[in-house]
Every structure is written in C-alpha cells, then in structure tokens.
Amino acid sequence: MATVNPPRGMRDFLPADKVRRERVLAVIRERYRAHGFDEIETPVVEEHGRLHAGIGGDNEKLSYSILRRGMDADAIRAAADDPAALSDLGLRYDLTVPLARFYATNRGHLPTVFRAIQIGPVWRAERPQKGRYRQFVQCDIDIIGDESARAEAELIVASLDTIDALGLSGGIVRVNDRRALEWMLDSFGFTEQERPGVLITIDKLDKIGPDGVAAELRERGVTASAVDAFEAFLTRPQTLEYNAYGERQIRKALPAGAPDDIVAHLVGLGDAVVAARPDAGEPPLQYDPFLVRGMGYYTGTIFELAHPSVGYSLGGGGRYDGMIGRFLGQQVPAVGFSIGFERIVDLVAEQETDAAQAVVLVHDADVPVTELLAHKAALLRDGAVARVRVERRPKNLKALLERSAADGYTGFSSVRAGQESGSIEVKPLS
Numbered sequence: 001m002a003t004v005n006p007p008r009g010m011r012d013f014l015p016a017d018k019v020r021r022e023r024v025l026a027v028i029r030e031r032y033r034a035h036g037f038d039e040i041e042t043p044v045v046e047e048h049g050r051l052h053a054g055i056g057g058d059n060e061k062l063s064y065s066i067l068r069r070g071m072d073a074d075a076i077r078a079a080a081d082d083p084a085a086l087s088d089l090g091l092r093y094d095l096t097v098p099l100a101r102f103y104a105t106n107r108g109h110l111p112t113v114f115r116a117i118q119i120g121p122v123w124r125a126e127r128p129q130k131g132r133y134r135q136f137v138q139c140d141i142d143i144i145g146d147e148s149a150r151a152e153a154e155l156i157v158a159s160l161d162t163i164d165a166l167g168l169s170g171g172i173v174r175v176n177d178r179r180a181l182e183w184m185l186d187s188f189g190f191t192e193q194e195r196p197g198v199l200i201t202i203d204k205l206d207k208i209g210p211d212g213v214a215a216e217l218r219e220r221g222v223t224a225s226a227v228d229a230f231e232a233f234l235t236r237p238q239t240l241e242y243n244a245y246g247e248r249q250i251r252k253a254l255p256a257g258a259p260d261d262i263v264a265h266l267v268g269l270g271d272a273v274v275a276a277r278p279d280a281g282e283p284p285l286q287y288d289p290f291l292v293r294g295m296g297y298y299t300g301t302i303f304e305l306a307h308p309s310v311g312y313s314l315g316g317g318g319r320y321d322g323m324i325g326r327f328l329g330q331q332v333p334a335v336g337f338s339i340g341f342e343r344i345v346d347l348v349a350e351q352e353t354d355a356a357q358a359v360v361l362v363h364d365a366d367v368p369v370t371e372l373l374a375h376k377a378a379l380l381r382d383g384a385v386a387r388v389r390v391e392r393r394p395k396n397l398k399a400l401l402e403r404s405a406a407d408g409y410t411g412f413s414s415v416r417a418g419q420e421s422g423s424i425e426v427k428p429l430s
Helices: 015-034 057-062 073-078 096-109 149-165 178-188 195-202 205-220 224-234 247-253 260-276 341-347 369-381 397-406
Strands: 045-047 065-067 087-091 114-123 135-144 172-177 285-287 301-306 315-319 334-339 357-363 385-392 411-415
Touching (some): 015 149, 045 096, 096 135, 096 334, 135 341, 149 260, 149 301, 172 178, 172 260, 178 195, 178 260, 195 205, 260 285, 301 334, 357 369, 357 397, 369 385, 369 411, 385 397
Parallel strands (some): 357 385, 357 411
Antiparallel strands (some): 135 334, 301 315
C-alpha cells in the first residue's frame, strides 16, 4: 500500500504553520521593497543544459531532471548513458541561475542597475536530515549592473534590516573576498591547479582546526612548501587585542603585503554599512580571511549572515560578475544575498495577535444558512474582525475552541436561530 506521507525531504504545512511562514515572508518582502528592490518571478523549470552549464557548482549534481516527453522504452535505454539525451528540462536548484537567464532575456525592459527580489521554492536531491530538505524556499535579493562596493553594502544593510524587523537583531555579517583568497594561496605557493581542492579543505577549518587542515592538505599531495607556509601562518602567535571591522582588522588577518585595492574595497564596504546604520555604532561586520563559500562562480566579495543565537549561518551570498556573461557574451557585474528562510522561520518568535479579531461562529444545528452568512457579513463589514469561520456546535465544544485558538482565532460567538444580524456577542478564546 502506498504511504500517505509526503516524499522524503518534503513537508506538509498545517494552517498554523502556513500562517507563520506567510507572516515571515510578508516581513521579508516589505523590508526588501523598502530598500528599493522589485520582485520578479521565474519558472520553476529551466532547460537542462542551462542547469548543467558548470555555473551551479555542486548543486548541479543534486538537480532533479525531467524526462523528455514522448520517449519510449527503447529510446530511454539508448540514451541511458547520456543525461542530456534523457532530459531536456529540470527543476531549479537555486534562484541565481534563473535570475541570470531572466536578465539576459529581459534586460531591454530593465534599468541599468537592476535590484531584484526572488522568493520561491527550489529543489535539490539532498540526503534528508534535520534542517536539510529536498524542497525549500529561498529569499534572494540581487543587484545587477553595479560593480562598486555600494551594491554589496546595499545588500548587507537590507538583509540586516530584514532580520531586525523579524526580531533577530544582533546579526553579524562575515566578509571575505575571493580575490584575497586567491592572492593568499598564491603567496603561500599553491599552484593554480591546486587551489580549488585547497579551498575545499580550508572551508573545513572551523570543524577540523589548523592541524586537521594541514594534514588533509598533505594527504591531497599539494605543494609541500606551500602547506608548511600555510600551517605556519595559521599557528602564528597573535595578540588578543580587539579590532573593529576596518583596515587594521583586515590586514592583521592576512599575510603581509595584501593588495591595497582589495583592502580598500573591503574597508569601503564597512564605511558604507556604518553610514547606513549610524545608530549601530561600529560595523556589524567581521572579516574572515578563510570564508570560502562553495559556489565556484563567486568572483569578489563573499559574505555570510551569522546570529549569536545559533552556530550556523542564516544566509549568505557574494559577487558573481562572470555568470550573466555566459548568456550574453559580455560581462555584467552582479552580486546577491540569500536569506535562509527555512532556518529563520524556526527562530522567529511567535508574534502578538493582530489587533483585529478572528472569530469563530459556533451555531446550533437549526440556524438557517441565510442567518449565518448575514452574521458573518456583519462582523466583516465593520472592520473590527479580520476573519470569521462558521462551525456547527459539536458535543465537545472545548476541543473545537482549543483547535480554533491554535489556528489563530481570538474569539467565538454562540449563534442561535432568530438572532438579529449584528446582535451577537463575541467572547475571547483565552
């Protein structure tokens, strides 16, 4: 017998859960729009070749493909060793690749600097586990057409403002630059061919520590002298002085001789964020020279959103100037930030009940439907009540009222046959 559960890694949402999610999404949309971003929508399906063009990193391996229409068993067997022959479409695994295609398609109708909001479900063939799903919602903002640090600053400020509005103040954005990472690896002596694998190992630094990173690099067989130099840098003596985000913090975290233009870009980013959030004091930023982020399409600044209440990131993003050029044949600067909606929605505290009431009309069996609908219309008409649900009186009234309270209703009224419209009394549920 077929199971009645949803597919593994996918979920049903009960009414109370759906209300909670929509409330959080409404705040995210409102704050993003307040910062000048405009919402777009793209199909959940993209061409197979586009999703597997080498710009989606490891996510390409997790994509869901759609079998070509009209293939019979013989055709499927003949194409079994060629995924592109089996599938011409696939479910999107993120919102960045569809945005790049969207911009290439519609740029004639868009401003020179385009600020986009994209909110919607994506699909990845993950191994389901706590906090990791095969279908989940992404909330992205992107700026296309601005190569300056202003774009990164706008994204960071909008994202911090959004989590503040959700009651998660105190967020910090960890910042790095892929150009600084490349320069650092070059200064240690890693070859260009070794760097992708070295970055994979560096990304584990917070989990396995400097000794573990050095050991894994040696196991990879990369340049031994480069590993020695990197290990010496990781274990170098350091003073415990505190430095706020700025040039001193950045240069102290990097080997001597870091390129001035990259440092100036990062410093300017902090100055812009401070200017936008003057009441916050020092920048809510932290320079992390070993922040990698796994997507190979990043070309400059990268960042992750952290919060003191949890040990994992709540979002992140970076600059991906090369992606749109893959579709247009010309370079277009682009940078994006994605809030981890599924993680954030679990952290947002239950909010106070709205000032407007939500009322359940509990009626006797003999109340005519015309009277019930007249009572319902009267409650909605005066504006004091936002929602009205009609329920026939059960034997166990307490259970009905408890379920109604769990669904967000604030009051109830007992309705008898013959009552005048507008004369019913609303009692609180709690």
